[in-house]
Structures are given as structure tokens and as C-alpha cells.
Amino acid sequence: MFHWRPTDSAKRLAKEWKEMLLADDNVWDQAGFNDLLHKKLGPPVDDESGLVYAYDGTIKLGLLPASIFCSGHTYFIQAMYQQLRLKPYAVHTTFQIGSEGKRHRLREAMVFYDPPEYYDSPGGFLTFKPSIPKSLLLDGEHNLQTHFSLVNYQMKQIRTALAIASILNRTLVMPPVWCRLDKLWFPHSGIIAGSMTRQPFICPLDHVFEVHTMLKALPVEEYGPGINIREYSFFDNPSTPAQVKDSWLDVQLCQEGSEKCQSNITNTTRSLKFPKHNNEETLTTLLSPLKDVKVIQFSSMQDAFLGFSDKASEEKFRKRVKRYVGIWCCVGGHDPGHIYYDMYWDEKPDWKPLPPQTPEDDHPY
Structure with a gap:
């Protein structure tokens, strides 16, 4: 973001920049602008303002503070404005590749406009209370092993929630995802040195998941x-209407066969006791009739679902969600340096967070 004062010097700079770009399509606009500013850089305007003379010696150049004129990293990762208790003026979705991921970050921050129908899905919503042991968040060093242990623990719960959402034809409100390491495009030790990134932190969904794939219309017959x-901020958004927030059912998982585990709805508490270890038929029988309830919230996703009874449905679901996860990047001294997240890591007792060891390993799907 630029703020230009309409001086003669600034107009000359704008004119020369425009002519440079028109004359050569190979000139990157940002690099060209930087080259012009650096034709003459310095001396300082004074000892206090932080301004310097630039371009032709008459332009006064200063930097807008990154705490309120936010990059994608200072806003979404470092949360610098929150730590400094400031109100952002602007945010730029840098440090992210792909339009879908950028839009999702803005939605998480509740600074993106969506039409009213976005906030009232016809099939209703599914959500759950994620459970994360404190040890996974805080114990030990912040390294590859502890980061993947934390993310994998959450991923398994999300996988179950995706399956139940698929069965009930409900829209899944994703939980906040916690990370211990940042995701960048170059080797690093976990966070950018000198940044205000706290560990652990709530990371954007695209740090772990391929948002563009999750939103893509994959062929139904195959996936x-x-x-x-x-x-994850959906229910906190003022745009979510009251008729959605007020139409709520809590599903409390309980031990099957116990006296207190009764599958009936209590109108006064808007809650439902629900046995663990359900199959597709049980979920469909007990929850599909509740189509008028806008939001169904599970108390937990651990042991909530045993799996699809139909092998074809199971295979299609697995094929779909395997493509939902992305990569962590990057390990130094190894080519390639990225490490794939694995939606079914728990089925591989020897699974470890390692980059691909062969070219064939670099294409897991």
C-alpha cells in the first residue's frame, strides 16, 4: 500500500514508473519501482522522523508501520496488531499462494464480504468441540516432531467430522487449527527470526489443508x-443470522449401554445423548430427521464414528480427504524439503515427518 503526496516530485516518479512499465513487459512493477527509488537514497531528512530522501533527492520516503498496515504474515501469523493492542488500517494477503486460501484467511478474520446465503446453508451446519492435550501444545521443543504430533492429533478429529458431515449432508464449520511451526517457502527453524510469532499459534487453515481442493467440485462418482x-470464526461473525445461531443441538457422546446414554432429545436443554462408536446407519437414523435444526454440535469427535459400512463409500471418502491435506515447508539441506501431511497417518505405525526420499515419494496420491 502506498500513500502518495501530490507533489511535483511524486508526479515525476509516477510518470517515469508508468513509462518504464509500458516500455518493457519484462519489468516487474515492484522491482522497477524499487530501482527508481534507489536511484538516490539518502541522506535522512532529520534525526527523528525516520524519513529519507529518495529518487531524485527531493522525494521524502518513509515506511508505513507493519503493525497496522499489515502484511499477510504480520496479520494472520504474528497477529502483531493484537499483541500491540492496535486497530489495523489495512491487511494484504501476502505470504499465501492461491485465491481460495486468501479468501479463507479473510473469512477467518471476519473481514471478507459474503452474500447472505453463505451464512445459512440449506442442509444446516455441523461443528464440534476439539480436544487437544496441553502437552501437545506446550511440552518439549517446537520442532518437526512436536509440530506434526499436534497437527496430526487434530487432523484425526477433523477427518471424523468430515465423514459425519458427508453422511448428514451438513456444512462443516472447521475448528481452529493449532500449529507449533510456521509454514514458509524456504528452510527455517520454525518461525521467522525477529518476528512476533508466538508458539503455538492458531494457524490459517491453508497451513495444513489445501483449501482450494476442499472447495473444488471433485467428481462425485470418483470421490x-x-x-x-x-x-472457524463462522458463529462469531455478525453476519451469521440469529435463526442459525439460535437453532442449536448439542450432541453429548456417552458410553453405549450405560443407563445415562439415552438417544432422546431434551427440549429444555436442546441436547442429545449419543453413544460412541457409531456407524453410518446409526448416524443417519438418529440425526438425519433433525433437518430443521440449523446447527448440530458434537461434544467430541473422538470415537464418534467407526467408519462407512459400504466399502465403495469408504474408498471414495478416503480418496477425497487424502487430497485435502497439504505440505509443511521446508527442511534445510534436503531436496525436496517439504513434508506431506497424511490424513491417515494413524494407520501407519512407523509414520514419521520426513520429506520425500525418492521422486516417486513426492507424488503420494
């Missing part, structure tokens, strides 16, 4: 029915 998602 099974699509699963709509919403951002």
Missing part, C-alpha cells in the same frame, strides 16, 4: 459427495 466447509 463421493462434496463436503462444504466454513471458517
Whole structure:
């Protein structure tokens, strides 16, 4: 973001920049602008303002503070404005590749406009209370092993939630995802040195998941029915209407066969006791009739679902969600340096967070 004062010097700079770009299509606009500013850089305007003379010696150049004129990193990762208790003036979705991921970050921050129908899905919503042991968040060093242990623990719960959302044809409101390491495009030790990134931190969904794939209309005959998602801040958004927030059912998981585990809805508490270890038929029988309830919230996703009874449905679901996860980047001294997240890591007792060891390993799907 630029703020230009309409001086004669600034107009000359703008004119020369425009002519440079028109004359050569190979000139990158940002690099060209920097070259012009550095034709003459310095001396300082004074000892206090932080301004310097630039361009032809008459332009006064200063930097807008990154705490309120936010890059994608100072806003979404470092949360610098929150730590300094400032109100941002602007945010730029840098440090992210892909339009879908950028939009999702803005939605998570509740600074993106969506039409009213976005906030009232016809099939209703599914959400759950994520459970994360404190040890996974805080114990030990922040390294590859502890980062993947934390993310994998959450991923398994999200996988279950995606399956139940698919069965009930509901839109899944994703939980906040916690990370211990940043994701960048170059080797690093976990965070950018000198940044205000706290560890652990709530990371954007695109740090772990391929948001563009989750939102893509994959062929149903090959991947099974699509699963709509919403951002973790969805119910906090003022745009979410009261008729959605007020139509709520809490599903409390309980031990099957116990006296207190009764599958009936209590109108006064808007809650439902629900046994663990459910199959597809049980979920469909007990929850599909509740189509008028806008939001169903599970108390937990651990042991909530045993799996699809139909092998074809199971295979299609697995094929779909395997493509939902992305990579962590990057390990130094190894080519390639990225490490794939694995939606079914728990089925591989010897799974470790390692980059691909062969070219064939670099294409897991």
C-alpha cells in the first residue's frame, strides 16, 4: 500500500514508473519501482522522523508501520496488531499462494464480504468441540516432531467430522487449527527470526489443508459427495443470522449401554445423548430427521464414528480427504524439503515427518 503526496516530485516518479512499465513487459512493477527509488537514497531528512530522501533527492520516503498496515504474515501469523493492542488500517494477503486460501484467511478474520446465503446453508451446519492435550501444545521443543504430533492429533478429529458431515449432508464449520511451526517457502527453524510469532499459534487453515481442493467440485462418482466447509470464526461473525445461531443441538457422546446414554432429545436443554462408536446407519437414523435444526454440535469427535459400512463409500471418502491435506515447508539441506501431511497417518505405525526420499515419494496420491 502506498500513500502518495501530490507533489511535483511524486508526479515525476509516477510518470517515469508508468513509462518504464509500458516500455518493457519484462519489468516487474515492484522491482522497477524499487530501482527508481534507489536511484538516490539518502541522506535522512532529520534525526527523528525516520524519513529519507529518495529518487531524485527531493522525494521524502518513509515506511508505513507493519503493525497496522499489515502484511499477510504480520496479520494472520504474528497477529502483531493484537499483541500491540492496535486497530489495523489495512491487511494484504501476502505470504499465501492461491485465491481460495486468501479468501479463507479473510473469512477467518471476519473481514471478507459474503452474500447472505453463505451464512445459512440449506442442509444446516455441523461443528464440534476439539480436544487437544496441553502437552501437545506446550511440552518439549517446537520442532518437526512436536509440530506434526499436534497437527496430526487434530487432523484425526477433523477427518471424523468430515465423514459425519458427508453422511448428514451438513456444512462443516472447521475448528481452529493449532500449529507449533510456521509454514514458509524456504528452510527455517520454525518461525521467522525477529518476528512476533508466538508458539503455538492458531494457524490459517491453508497451513495444513489445501483449501482450494476442499472447495473444488471433485467428481462425485470418483470421490463421493462434496463436503462444504466454513471458517472457524463462522458463529462469531455478525453476519451469521440469529435463526442459525439460535437453532442449536448439542450432541453429548456417552458410553453405549450405560443407563445415562439415552438417544432422546431434551427440549429444555436442546441436547442429545449419543453413544460412541457409531456407524453410518446409526448416524443417519438418529440425526438425519433433525433437518430443521440449523446447527448440530458434537461434544467430541473422538470415537464418534467407526467408519462407512459400504466399502465403495469408504474408498471414495478416503480418496477425497487424502487430497485435502497439504505440505509443511521446508527442511534445510534436503531436496525436496517439504513434508506431506497424511490424513491417515494413524494407520501407519512407523509414520514419521520426513520429506520425500525418492521422486516417486513426492507424488503420494
